[in-house]
Structures are given as structure tokens and as C-alpha cells.
Amino acid sequence: MNNKLLQLNHLADLSRGARNLDINELILEGLEKDFDLNYQDINEIQRKSNGFGEVIAPAIIGNFMRKVITKDVNVLVPWNIYGELIDAIAPNVKSSVLISRNDTFAKITNLILKDDKHKVSVGDSLRVLDELSEAAFDLICGLPPMGMKSKAEINNKIFNAELSHLLILKASKLLSEDGQMFFVVNEKFFNRQKPNTILPILEDRGVYLDSAFYLPPGTLFNTGIGTYLVVLSRKKYDGLFISELINENLEQVILNWKERKESKILQNGKLVESVSFSSYVRLEKELEVKRIVDKTNLTTIPLKDIVISINSLPRKDVSFKEQANSIYLPNIGLSDVVDNQQEMKIKSQNYFQIILNDNVYTTYLAKWFNTELGLLVRESLMSGAYIQKINKTILLKANVYLPEKKVQQELLNIQSKIDEFRNELYSIEDRAWNYPNSYEQLNKRLEKLNREDGFAEWIETLPFPLASILYKYYAIKDVSSKKEFLLHFFEAFAQFQVVLMLSAYTKNGSNLDEKYIYEIDADKLIRATFGSWVHIGENMAKKLRQLLEDSSEQCLRLFQHKRKGFIKMVSSKQIYNVLRKTNGYRNDWKGHGGVESSTEAKNRLVLLEKELHSLRNVIGAAYEGYQLIQPGTGHFSAGLYHCNCKLLRGTRNTFIENNIEVLNGLDIENLYLLEEDGHEPLALLPFIKLMPSPNTQVNTCYFYNRLNQDGVRMVSYYFDQDADVTIQDNVIQSIINNLSFN
Structure with a gap:
């Protein structure tokens, strides 16, 4: 183990074992003892310290600023932690003023930067900014704490707002005519509707929003929300440049930004109206909705055109008054939209009651809101930096995408027939177990419902590595061979699941909190078995379900997807119920020994086919997209x-x-x-x-x-x-x- 690693482990162990010790004091102690620590090392110490420590600028921000700050600048950092932003652009810094809230941060900054052209002031940032009233800076940048409230006097008025917003506002008066401001903010920064919002005040001062670069969840240490690197300047543009900031697209994003040029894809840059922008994720969902709608013949209908009223409950101890033509849409989360209160899955105060006119079938609209497209529309309406909710004002501005009313009726008729088939199957199943001697009659009833073609069509939707095995099972007639091909399929499917999850975690899992990661024992894969794949997959799927519940956007970006349905399938508990059972069958049958009789083969095939039907029920049409x-x-x-x-x-x-x-x-x-x-x-x-x-x-x-x-x-x-x-x-x-x- 090299000396650097020993130093890091020593500090990380101290921080884990001593909750009363300040991790910053430990870092300072290490630097004073001449530990050769850089910002990457400090970030590693923080990650190993169980969440204790400051949120410092991630490497992607340093890389971005290093590429775009190409001339010599005087820099102000109103909220300094360790001086990492100055370090990223050090060759182009003529001088800098950094404001640290205590001596520890100031000492750490001075020990790392090692240059007397950097002046570190200690004190309350808002007060120190007032004392710098005569200065002018070419670059003002920082990563202030998000969610922390503070008060400040702005334009002879006391503002009670986020500290980060107040710092930006106070610092803006110190910006030179050709200067730029780079700050990391949350989604609340773009909200122009609430009191004490700062964008209108900045614009009155001649400071305008130039661009907003989305930092996906996990980019910042110790937070699972998406944030933004915003750029402000005294130049007013017609459109706000929006993109996602990741290492893979950094060069292209910078080029498009400098040229104010749109890309075909949102990640590389789009120009939007500044006053209407509220969220990168919302814009992402809206574009995905548009993509799906453009491929269909659905009609765009403003929700307000089919709504009589939208009601919410004033208290949690009351219920909605029953109204005809009503649906109930959750304003938080993605529970099902229902058309009667008895089917609600969450507390009634978390629903809107939407009373509809006669231009749409109530049951159809409720079911539509639960489709892939309907869920995307609902997600596109959500806002909130920490808790995503739908508010009534935004809901009334929403569109829904529906077929003509006569088509709605036809689809409801199809659903009615599906329900009839389902009830018939339940009836056959119930009678089979209660009246086993009626099996001949029950077989005839089943034959009327059975369609072999449906299974063959389903196979063709699967990826070739899986479909090729299932087709051998489907095509061959020998019972023993069919059984073997099904066992091969289940083993291959278990491995395919693990490869999908492992690929996503290996490619995009470096920023995940440790609680979402399952450490795999490499010995289990040196000689991999069916059981190994099931064991690994089941544990990874459990972690994945937790991530999907806690931070769905982070989970989507793990797989580089925009829709959740596929990830829900991959991480499904039901799939691992099937795989555990089929692996158990395989082990039992191998351990049984002896020659397999034709009767045994038939019985075993029936058991495996039952599990195949269960698996198909979970997979459904997931792979079609x-x-x-x-x-x-x-x-x-x-x-x-x-x-x-x-x-x-x-x-x-x-x-x-x-x-x-x-x-x-x-x-x-x-x-x-x-x-x-x-x-x-x-x-x-x-x-x-x-x-x-x-x-x-x-x-x-x-x-x-x-x-x-x-x-x-x-x-x-x-x-x-x-x-x-x-x-x-x-x-x-x-x-x-x-x-x-x-």
C-alpha cells in the first residue's frame, strides 16, 4: 500500500470512529503534518466518512471551468470551502478573494493553494460582501449550501430566502461589465412565482441568466438531487442555453454553448425561453412526451377543455364529496389514477379530484394516466427541489393525448373482454382445484381461450440471446428436451439480468451512495452457476429497487434511460421468485440421480412451464421499447x-x-x-x-x-x-x- 493511500485511510478511519471530531480539523491536521493531499483525496475522505464533511465542487465543474476560463481574471468566491474552484483555473487567476466562514477552511485553503495572490477572508459571507462594495471582479463563482435559509437587506427590504440566492444577489453588484458568474444552485433558483425570487431583481440590476447546465443526481457528494451550474452575465440573450453536464459530452456542450447552437438532443444543448424554464428534468420529460405523441395519431387536448373543476382536500381527516364523472389523481408520487375513492392507494389528501365533462370517458382517462405516456405527462408536471409534487395551476395548463371518443369506447370494450377472459380463467382455476375430476370439461374450456401464436409472437420481442433459447424449447417436440431447454433459458435469463445491472453499475455507479451498491464476491463468478447468478441478481435487484424508490432520476441515469418500466422489470421481486424456484428444481432433479422416466419429464416440464408463464407475466412487453x-x-x-x-x-x-x-x-x-x-x-x-x-x-x-x-x-x-x-x-x-x- 503506498504512502498516499495509508494517509487517506488514516484520516477516513479517524472520521468514521470519532463523531465528535470535525472532519475538517482532521484534514487540516493532515495538511499541517505535510500529508500530500489534493482535492481528489479530500473528496475520497469525505466519501469514506459516512456522510460527514462539506459538499465541494465535483471534478466535472472544475473540468468545465478549466476549459471555458481562457483569459486572466480577478476572482471572487463568496462561499469558499477548500479553494477547489480557484485551483481548477489557477493558471488564469490574476488574484482572488475567497470568503470562508471559519479559520479552519481558511487555513486549509491557504495550505493547498500555496500562493499569496489569493486572499482568504474569514467571516459572515453576506457581511463581507457588503464590505467589498468598491471591488469589481471578472469571475464570481461558488457552491453555496442549498436549502439553508438566511436574511439580508436588498433594495431597502428585508429578504428571507435561500442563503445561496442571497449570496448571488449580493455578489452580483461586484461583477465587472464583461464578467461572468458561475454558481451551483438547485431547481428553486428558477422559480419566478414565489415571493422573494431573485431572478427578476438580478435582471433589474442588469445581470441575466446565460445558461443552466444540469448536474445529474449523484454529481454532488452527499445529495441525491439534480442541481445546476448556472452562468450569469451582463449580456442579455434571446434564449437560455440548457444542457446536461457530463464528462462524455463536455467538449460538444461547450462548443454549442459558445456558438449558442442547438443540438438534436437535449444533453448537448437546447435554447429555451428563460422566463418559462423551471426544470431540466421537466423539459426532458416534455420532449419524451412529444416524441411518443409524434409517432401516434393521438389528439392533443388541453386538460382545461375537459375539466369542470379540480378539487383538493383542506384537511387529512375529510374525504371528497362523491361526484359523477370524477377521477382521482395523486399530486405526489406515481400511484395509480383511479375513478373511485375506494381504490386509492395513498392518503386522500394527496389526491386531486378532477370532475370531467362529457367529452371524455372517465374510466378511459383514469387508465390513460397510468400508461407509459400518461406517467410521463404526470412526471413532466412535477416540480420541487426535494419533494416532487404537482400543483393545481400547472395541472390546469397540462395537455392530455387521447384518441377520438368513439375509439375510447372501442378500447374500453376490449378491456371489458379482457376482464371477461380473466374472470373465465379464474373460474377454471377455481373449479380445477375444487373439482379435479372435471378436468376434461375444463380442458375444453381452456382450448377455447388458448392461442399458441401469442407465445411465438412474444418470443420475437425478446433479445436474441434469450429468444434463441426459448425458440428451441417452443419448436422441439421431445418432452425431455423441452424441459432441458427451459432450464437453459432460466439460467441464461438469470445471467442476462445480472449483466444488465452490473453493466449499469460499472459504467455509471461511481457517484452512488454505498447503501445502493452490492459488493459481489468475485469467487462466485470464477466458476459461475445458475445459483450464483440468482444470488447476485437478487441482491443487486434489491439495491436497485431501493434506489428507484429514493431517487428515480439517479436510477434512470444509471441505466441511461428515460422511462422506469424496464428498470422495474429488471429489479422485480417476482422474477427472482421464479428464478429461485427454477434453480431449486434444477438442483433437486440433478441430485435425484437415475434415469428420468417419461412421466417424470412431463411433470417437470409442467412445473417449469408454470414458472415460464409467471416470468412472461412480469416481462410482458418491456423489451419492445x-x-x-x-x-x-x-x-x-x-x-x-x-x-x-x-x-x-x-x-x-x-x-x-x-x-x-x-x-x-x-x-x-x-x-x-x-x-x-x-x-x-x-x-x-x-x-x-x-x-x-x-x-x-x-x-x-x-x-x-x-x-x-x-x-x-x-x-x-x-x-x-x-x-x-x-x-x-x-x-x-x-x-x-x-x-x-x-
Whole structure:
């Protein structure tokens, strides 16, 4: 272990074991003892200190400022922690004034920056800013605390507002004519409706919002909310530049920002009206809604055109007055919209009662709000830096997207028939268990309902690595072989699930809180078994469900998705109930020994088919909105990578080719999962490979099996001519050797 690592571990251990000690005192002690600490080290100490410590500017902000501050500047930091923002642009800093709230921060800053051109003042930031009234700075920047309230006199009026907003407002008078302000703020900064909002005051002073760069949840240490790096200046632009700030798109975002140029995709930059902007996530949802609506023949209907009134409850101990044509829409969270109060899943005070006119069917609109599109619309209406809610004013401005009323009636008729089928199945099931000797009659009733074609159609929606195995089960007639192919499918599915989750965590999990991460024992994967994949997957899925509940936006960005349905499927408890059961069957049957009789084979097949139906019920149409792709040749143009790729879907190994546009270049050695019309494919770890089989050169899908002394053993669960191959793959070996990625 090197000396730097020993120093870091020493400080982190002290901070964990001594709650009464200030982590900043420990950092100062380390610096005074000549520990060679930099900002990356301090950030690591904070992450290891169980949440104690200050929120300092993440590396992405330093990288951004380093690239855009290209001339010499005089700098003011109204809320200084350790001087990290000055360090990021040190070559271009002529002089700086940093305001620290105590001596400890001031001493740490001086010890790290080591330059007398930086003046660190100690005291209340708002007061010190008043004392700097004659100064003019080219750059004013900072990461003040969010959510902390304070008071200050502005324009002869006492303002009670967020401290960060007051600091920006106070500092703005010190900005030079050509200067810029860079501050990290939360979503509340853009709210112009509430009292004491500062944007109108800034504009009256001739300071305008230039751009807002979204920092996804997890970017800032110790907070799961999305924040923004805002840029303000004395120059007024027609549009506000909006983009997402991540390392992968940094160069393109800066180029588009400087040229005030829009990209095809929001991440790389859009221009919007400053007065109407409230949230990057809301804009993201609105664009996704537009994308879906543009592909349909749905009619855009302002909600106010079909609403008579919207009611809310004044207290939690009352209920809504029953009204005809009413639906109940949650104003917090995404519980189902219902058309009667008895079906409410959360407290009634958290609902709006929406009374509708006769231009829409009440039941249809309630069900529509629970569809993928309806949920996106609801999410696009939510606001709040910490707790996302829908307010009545925003709801009345919303649009819904519906078919004509006669089509609504037809769809309600279809739903009625589905309910009839469901009731018939329940009736058959109930009679089967209570009157077993009536099985012949029950079989006839089932035959009237059964459609084999539906299963075959469903297989074609699955990714090729899974569909190819299921098709062998579906096509073959021998009972024992069908049973074996189903066991292969369940094992492959368990592995596929883990590869999806592990790929997302490996690519995008570095900023996650430790409570959302499951440490994998690498030994379990050196000789992977069905049970290993189930055990790992079940634990990862549990962590993923917790993340989805606590920070859905962070969870979406983990998978580089915009919709939650797929992640809910991947992390489903029901899936692991099925996989645990089928793994148990496999172990029991292998341990039983002896020759399997035809009767045993039939009974075992029935058990597995029952679990397959349960699994299909959970998966449903989840994969229809996603593509498993194998990239081919590509090129960069207009800030996007244009790639010809193969779509690995269904049972045929002659794959459809398609052109896609994505943010970054793709490795032809990898498979990727891409959300429909998305631009950020998730690279899958190479535990699943599509490659020519050694003997036949036929494109075949192989799953990782184990590490051997002579290489990596891969198996195909459907291609019997080359079912077992050993390859040399240093990437797989390296991944397993470094699997503790906490």
C-alpha cells in the first residue's frame, strides 16, 4: 500500500470512529503534518466518512471551468470551502478573494493553494460582501449550501430566502461589465412565482441568466438531487442555453454553448425561453412526451377543455364529496389514477379530484394516466427541489393525448373482454382445484381461450440471446428436451439480468451512495452457476429497487434511460421468485440421480412451464421499447456518432440493420442496450458475446461460464454444434478480478 493511500485511510478511519471530531480539523491536521493531499483525496475522505464533511465542487465543474476560463481574471468566491474552484483555473487567476466562514477552511485553503495572490477572508459571507462594495471582479463563482435559509437587506427590504440566492444577489453588484458568474444552485433558483425570487431583481440590476447546465443526481457528494451550474452575465440573450453536464459530452456542450447552437438532443444543448424554464428534468420529460405523441395519431387536448373543476382536500381527516364523472389523481408520487375513492392507494389528501365533462370517458382517462405516456405527462408536471409534487395551476395548463371518443369506447370494450377472459380463467382455476375430476370439461374450456401464436409472437420481442433459447424449447417436440431447454433459458435469463445491472453499475455507479451498491464476491463468478447468478441478481435487484424508490432520476441515469418500466422489470421481486424456484428444481432433479422416466419429464416440464408463464407475466412487453445492438462502422457528424448496427431481436440470426445516432463512439466488440429513440446506449459487459462459432463460423450467442487455466469458458444454450468454447479474453478476467467496485 503506498504512502498516499495509508494517509487517506488514516484520516477516513479517524472520521468514521470519532463523531465528535470535525472532519475538517482532521484534514487540516493532515495538511499541517505535510500529508500530500489534493482535492481528489479530500473528496475520497469525505466519501469514506459516512456522510460527514462539506459538499465541494465535483471534478466535472472544475473540468468545465478549466476549459471555458481562457483569459486572466480577478476572482471572487463568496462561499469558499477548500479553494477547489480557484485551483481548477489557477493558471488564469490574476488574484482572488475567497470568503470562508471559519479559520479552519481558511487555513486549509491557504495550505493547498500555496500562493499569496489569493486572499482568504474569514467571516459572515453576506457581511463581507457588503464590505467589498468598491471591488469589481471578472469571475464570481461558488457552491453555496442549498436549502439553508438566511436574511439580508436588498433594495431597502428585508429578504428571507435561500442563503445561496442571497449570496448571488449580493455578489452580483461586484461583477465587472464583461464578467461572468458561475454558481451551483438547485431547481428553486428558477422559480419566478414565489415571493422573494431573485431572478427578476438580478435582471433589474442588469445581470441575466446565460445558461443552466444540469448536474445529474449523484454529481454532488452527499445529495441525491439534480442541481445546476448556472452562468450569469451582463449580456442579455434571446434564449437560455440548457444542457446536461457530463464528462462524455463536455467538449460538444461547450462548443454549442459558445456558438449558442442547438443540438438534436437535449444533453448537448437546447435554447429555451428563460422566463418559462423551471426544470431540466421537466423539459426532458416534455420532449419524451412529444416524441411518443409524434409517432401516434393521438389528439392533443388541453386538460382545461375537459375539466369542470379540480378539487383538493383542506384537511387529512375529510374525504371528497362523491361526484359523477370524477377521477382521482395523486399530486405526489406515481400511484395509480383511479375513478373511485375506494381504490386509492395513498392518503386522500394527496389526491386531486378532477370532475370531467362529457367529452371524455372517465374510466378511459383514469387508465390513460397510468400508461407509459400518461406517467410521463404526470412526471413532466412535477416540480420541487426535494419533494416532487404537482400543483393545481400547472395541472390546469397540462395537455392530455387521447384518441377520438368513439375509439375510447372501442378500447374500453376490449378491456371489458379482457376482464371477461380473466374472470373465465379464474373460474377454471377455481373449479380445477375444487373439482379435479372435471378436468376434461375444463380442458375444453381452456382450448377455447388458448392461442399458441401469442407465445411465438412474444418470443420475437425478446433479445436474441434469450429468444434463441426459448425458440428451441417452443419448436422441439421431445418432452425431455423441452424441459432441458427451459432450464437453459432460466439460467441464461438469470445471467442476462445480472449483466444488465452490473453493466449499469460499472459504467455509471461511481457517484452512488454505498447503501445502493452490492459488493459481489468475485469467487462466485470464477466458476459461475445458475445459483450464483440468482444470488447476485437478487441482491443487486434489491439495491436497485431501493434506489428507484429514493431517487428515480439517479436510477434512470444509471441505466441511461428515460422511462422506469424496464428498470422495474429488471429489479422485480417476482422474477427472482421464479428464478429461485427454477434453480431449486434444477438442483433437486440433478441430485435425484437415475434415469428420468417419461412421466417424470412431463411433470417437470409442467412445473417449469408454470414458472415460464409467471416470468412472461412480469416481462410482458418491456423489451419492445429497447434494442440490443451490435455496432458496426460509424462516423462523427454534428456532434453525434452515426453508426450502422445490427438489431439483435427475435429468433433469427440474420439480423436487421439500422442506422442510429448516439452521443459517443461505440466499440464493435461490445453489445449495447439502447432505449427506443435514445442516444445513450448502455455497453454490456462481455459476459455475453455474439461471435462466429469456431467450427461452423455461424453467428452464435455465447454466455460466460467460468475461468479456466487455459482461458474463459463460454457456452451456447441453443447451438449444439459448438456449444462449448474456450476463448482468451483479458477483459472478462480483469472485470472479475476487480469486481469489488464499491
